[in-house]
Amino acid sequence: MTQEITFWVLAVIAVLGALVAVRRRNLIHGVFALMIFFAALAGLFLLLLAEFIAAVQILVYIGAVGILLLFAIMLTERVTGDDARDITSRGSFWGWVAALAVLVFLLLPAIQSADLPQTTEPYNPSVKALGQQMMNPYVVTLEVLALLLTAALIGAVAASQGGEKKKEDADDA
């Protein structure tokens, strides 16, 4: 019963956080709402007994991605933008139609028609087992992922410094 209540509370927080993050004009408020969404999702992971994933969610998403987004926003535009300017793109009506259509006609019928298991097996969360299974069947994936992360970070540094050269040329001239 308490599990049920916790689930619904976290679900409502997650949905509201995501909605505010997506619709808010002030981008900083949006990112904080996004962090609330990430935290609610970490709570749901805990409720589903994935305690290590919940910790990773908080560390990576709230700790790293959230801060990175804040930096990106503060490095680019004025936070609230021009009040007169529309925050939505041209043809956003069709965006609403597409998003609602995907939900109502694609995802919900798929969920409703599927034959889903109703019961949960008892399970003792164990980080040790997670580490062992990561090493046994998934070690190649792990190595590829390490390579991907290294490449992505080098690529990020290279991409964000792309404009530098031009600026130096301009300074010389």
Next chain:
Amino acid sequence: MTLENCLILGAVLFCIGLLGALTRRNAVVVLFSIEIMLNAANLNFIAFWRFSDNPAVLNGPLFTLFTIAVAAAEVAVGLALVIAVYRHFKTVDLEQLDTLKEE
């Protein structure tokens, strides 16, 4: 807390992310809408794993870990590109970014 409720929550969150990606004009907002969609997928992974016959096989959490790592790589590259684009065009408004090179 049935599997169905978890999946419906995942679907709703995914569509909120889709809504943001399709209707906002700021590139940073579009990026974090994509993060919301990835998180909704993670919720499905964990929910399916929890309701599986044998939760001792940790495929769900491991897939989620890999997704989180890929999402972190994606957001790092994406934000670097947003900043590079901002330096070049002085805007991150997607309505105005409709050329591949400087005019």
